[in-house]
Structure formats: C-alpha cells, structure tokens
Amino acid sequence: MTQGAMAELGRRAKAASRVIATASTGAKDEALHASADLLVDRAPEVLDANAKDVEKARADGVAPTVVDRLRLDDARIEGMANGLRKVAALPDPVGEIVEGRTRPNGLVIEKVRVPLGVVAIVYENRPNVTSDAFGLCLKSGNAAFLRGSSGALQSNIAIATVLREGLTKAGLPADALLLVEDTSYEAATEFMRLRDSIDCLIPRGGPSLIKAVLDNATVPYVIDGDGNCHVYVDEHADLDQALDILVNAKTQRPSVCNAAESLVVHEAVAREFLPRAARALEGVELVGDDASRAIVDTVAPATDDDFATEFLALKMSVAVVPSLDAAIDHVNRYGTGHTEAICTTDLHTAERFQREVDAAAVVVNASTRFTDGEEFGFGAEIGISTQKLHARGPMGLRELTTTKYVVHGEGQIRT
Numbered sequence: 540m541t542q543g544a545m546a547e548l549g550r551r552a553k554a555a556s557r558v559i560a561t562a563s564t565g566a567k568d569e570a571l572h573a574s575a576d577l578l579v580d581r582a583p584e585v586l587d588a589n590a591k592d593v594e595k596a597r598a599d600g601v602a603p604t605v606v607d608r609l610r611l612d613d614a615r616i617e618g619m620a621n622g623l624r625k626v627a628a629l630p631d632p633v634g635e636i637v638e639g640r641t642r643p644n645g646l647v648i649e650k651v652r653v654p655l656g657v658v659a660i661v662y663e664n665r666p667n668v669t670s671d672a673f674g675l676c677l678k679s680g681n682a683a684f685l686r687g688s689s690g691a692l693q694s695n696i697a698i699a700t701v702l703r704e705g706l707t708k709a710g711l712p713a714d715a716l717l718l719v720e721d722t723s724y725e726a727a728t729e730f731m732r733l734r735d736s737i738d739c740l741i742p743r744g745g746p747s748l749i750k751a752v753l754d755n756a757t758v759p760y761v762i763d764g765d766g767n768c769h770v771y772v773d774e775h776a777d778l779d780q781a782l783d784i785l786v787n788a789k790t791q792r793p794s795v796c797n798a799a800e801s802l803v804v805h806e807a808v809a810r811e812f813l814p815r816a817a818r819a820l821e822g823v824e825l826v827g828d829d830a831s832r833a834i835v836d837t838v839a840p841a842t843d844d845d846f847a848t849e850f851l852a853l854k855m856s857v858a859v860v861p862s863l864d865a866a867i868d869h870v871n872r873y874g875t876g877h878t879e880a881i882c883t884t885d886l887h888t889a890e891r892f893q894r895e896v897d898a899a900a901v902v903v904n905a906s907t908r909f910t911d912g913e914e915f916g917f918g919a920e921i922g923i924s925t926q927k928l929h930a931r932g933p934m935g936l937r938e939l940t941t942t943k944y945v946v947h948g949e950g951q952i953r954t
Contacts, residue, residue: 646947662686793852919936
C-alpha cells in the first residue's frame with residue numbers, strides 16, 4: 540500500500556467519524572442488529588474465508604493454541620452476533636451530561652460525553668476482534684479503523700464486508716468501518732503515524748505488538764498491557780478462602796491477562812498455606828525464593844525475571860514476605876499495573892493495600908479474574924488499559940468517549 544493510499548483510508552475514516560458522531564442511538568442500534576443478522580445469514584462465506592486462514596496457519600506450523608484462537612465455527616459466529624446485540628442493548632454514552640453547574644454570573648456549564656472520533660485498533664490472530672471492535676466503536680459514536688494480522692486476513696475481510704453492509708442497511712456510512720488489508724510491517728508503521736486521521740490507537744496483542752506501538756506510534760494510544768497479577772495472602776487471611784481464590788485466579792483460564800502469575804505469602808502463614816497451595820495447584824510449575832523453597836521442596840528457584848514475567852501458562856512465581864510493607868513493595872516492583880489481589884480479614888490491612896498498590900484494579904478477597912468489562916457490568920470491553928491517562932482498567936463504551944464543555948449564556952461578557 541502506498542503512503543497516499545493509507546492516508547486516503549484515514550481521510551475516509553475521519554469523514555465517516557463526523558457522521559457517526561451525530562448519529563442517533565436508534566440508527567446505531569439498527570446497524571448493530573442488521574450486522575448481527577447478516578453475520579449469521581452469511582456465516583458460510585465467513586467460514587469459507589476462515590478455513591483458508593486456518594489451513595495456511597497449519598501449513599506454516601502455527602501453534603495449536605493460536606490456530607484455536609483463529610478458528611471460527613457456527614457457534615463462534617453466533618457469539619459474535621450476540622455480542623453486537625448486547626452492545627445495542629447498552630445505554631448510549633454519547634450526549635450524557637457528566638456534570639453541570641450554574642456560575643454566579645448565570646452561565647450554565649455542562650460537561651458532556653462525546654466520541655473520540657477515529658479509533659484505530661491493531662490486533663493479532665483473533666477475527667472476532669473485528670466484530671467486537673466495530674460494535675463498541677459504533678455504539679460510542681466512533682469510526683473503527685482496523686488493522687488485523689496477516690494470519691487472519693481472509694477472515695477479517697469477510698467479516699468487515701458483512702459489517703459494512705449492516706451499516707449501509709441502517710443508512711450509515713460504510714466507512715464507519717475500514718479494514719487495512721496491507722498487513723506488512725511498513726503499512727502497520729504508517730498506520731500508527733496517521734496523526735491527521737487517528738484520534739486514539741488501541742493495540743490488542745502480545746509483547747511484540749505493544750513494543751511496535753511504543754517504538755513507532757506518533758498518534759495517541761492506550762496500551763492494553765501485560766498482566767503480571769499477584770495474589771497476596773496476608774497473615775490475617777481466611778486460608779480456605781484464599782486457597783479457592785488462588786486456584787481460580789491461576790487455573791480457571793491461565794492464558795489471559797487477568798490470570799494470576801505471582802503468589803505472595805506472609806511468613807506468619809506461609810508454613811501452613813504454601814504446602815496446601817502446592818497440592819491444590821497440581822500441574823502448575825512453581826518457581827520461588829529461598830523462603831518458599833525451604834517450605835515446599837518442589838518449588839524451583841526463581842530468577843528476578845521470573846517474578847516480573849507474565850507467563851500466560853501453568854507457571855507461577857512464589858515469594859514469602861515478612862510484612863505488609865514488603866508485600867506492597869514486591870507487588871509494586873514486579874507488577875504491571877493490571878490487577879492485584881489481597882486475601883485478608885483485617886480491614887486496615889485491606890485499606891492500606893488498596894491505597895498503596897499501584898494498579899488499574901485492586902481486589903480484596905476475590906479472584907483477579909473479575910477484572911473484565913462484562914464482569915464489571917460494562918457489557919463489553921475493547922481491552923484493559925494499564926495506563927493512567929484517559930482510561931484505566933476495563934475499557935467499555937464510556938472509555939471510548941471523551942468530554943467537552945458546553946456553556947449556555949444569556950449575553951454575559953467578561954469584565
């Protein structure tokens with residue numbers, strides 16, 4: 540793709556964003572329902588395209604877990620369609636008055652929620668993201684400017700074609716969804732630098748994709764970052780409850796960003812808790828510090844890198860600490876700012892952990908797996924931000940908007 544062609548796609552997205560920003564809730568919901576119905580009706584076309592991607596992935600020796608994320612079937616397409624219908628049922632954030640006040644001079648000042656504009660999303664081998672991102676962007680009044688991976692290209696083209704038809708059926712511009720079909724590294728870099736067109740870039744993928752954004756992007760971005768999440772078992776913890784939380788946080792779905800990767804245990808309960816944890820985490824490779832290895836001989840030595848790693852697998856680091864201060868220090872040193880959990884029955888301890896741990900979500904006596912847009916009641920999410928500006932934590936519809944001030948006067952002038 541030439542530089543001019545990419546810039547032209549950006550201009551088209553920007554033009555469509557101005558129309559979508561003022562579209563009625565009814566029109567947006569109509570487009571979402573039409574797109575959902577079309578996805579189901581046109582499932583054979585989408586599955587044919589997906590089969591080509593899957594066949595190529597297998598021929599290229601791609602790992603089975605990656606092939607599984609890539610593969611679509613009737614149930615997964617129905618799930619994508621239902622996802623669009625769920626987004627249609629959510630409240631429209633656009634136009635919401637966040638706050639308002641009347642000044643002594645009579646001016647009425649309102650802070651109103653408005654779309655970001657063009658939301659660009661770069662993502663890896665998950666074709667369902669094409670549909671998910673489209674739905675969230677549309678409902679929040681944004682144009683979706685998408686760049687998927689080469690491995691899912693045929694699937695993404697087929698899905699985008701159907702969704703664009705859903706837009707036109709509702710009288711909205713098809714360019715409210717644009718897919719970049721050039722999957723080269725050069726095109727990705729150019730995509731990340733369309734400052735005249737892109738209002739916000741969101742990467743959905745692993746460390747290499749995040750690094751590419753950090754190295755190359757010149758547009759504003761929100762990082763859907765790593766999840767080196769900790770479970771801290773305090774000296775005042777209910778150990779039976781803590782064990783259930785730990786097992787769920789680590790093993791319920793170990794390949795996702797809100798799975799726990801690190802266990803921190805207060806030394807006062809370590810000799811009782813760690814042997815129970817090791818038995819309950821059967822099949823999980825444990826690596827730990829000297830104190831944890833002195834208690835459980837099946838724990839292998841951990842390096843500094845182990846404590847800082849998001850394993851996304853059945854592996855976990857273990858550390859024993861002498862105090863709450865040491866636990867907080869450990870979490871803040873090695874954590875990635877995603878989700879950190881404490882198990883304790885002491886209110887003061889819980890409050891200190893909440894205040895002093897630096898993360899997008901701090902969980903008291905519950906699994907880290909709850910940091911999720913749907914579990915938080917947002918209905919859906921575009922990702923989980925580990926940054927501190929604009930959005931932090933699960934990014935639902937409201938996080939895909941910004942605000943502007945609307946001032947109502949009756950002829951006031953400033954003196």
